[in-house]
Amino acid sequence: MSGKEIAVEVAFALPDRQKIISLHVPEGTTLFETAELSGICDYFPDIDLSASKMGIFGKTVAKPTEQVIKAGERVEIYRALIADPKEVRRKRAEKAKAAKTAE
Template identity: 35%
Template structure:
């Protein structure tokens, strides 16, 4: 690979159970925004509304990329995690957690 290029991976899950992966070769000094445009998965006008991260950490679109970065595009939450847990509890009718801390004697 030419030292003036960098290789990154782009991951996106547009729907539940679906995962898209794409390897990109970009010029050195490219930004996250440029990588998203190069993927051709997203309209350039809609990129500003995306929530994106590198290796699990949310970052700004003007963040410069490094060799072998993993770019992740996140979907918005459909349900609040606390509410989802309440719904699972009501459906199961019992506690979700199965391992409990043993009761100890008071000294």
């Protein structure tokens, strides 16, 4: 890591609240390190950073412990899905098809 610092953000959201933390980190800091440095776990103690998926501006990063963050980027910490979106869409389509057939 160099001595230069860059401005970044860390974001996490629950259905009823969200938090975006702006901070400066040393150039060369990884996404995971940025999330740790942000103190986001102080606001959301249930977050397990080592098990959470992370991304930058909605795009998942495969290896947040290796991916270096760039100035102006926002680390997003994703929570586990309650339901599989594909399964929800499939059930909705089946229900709509059944309703149309019943008419």
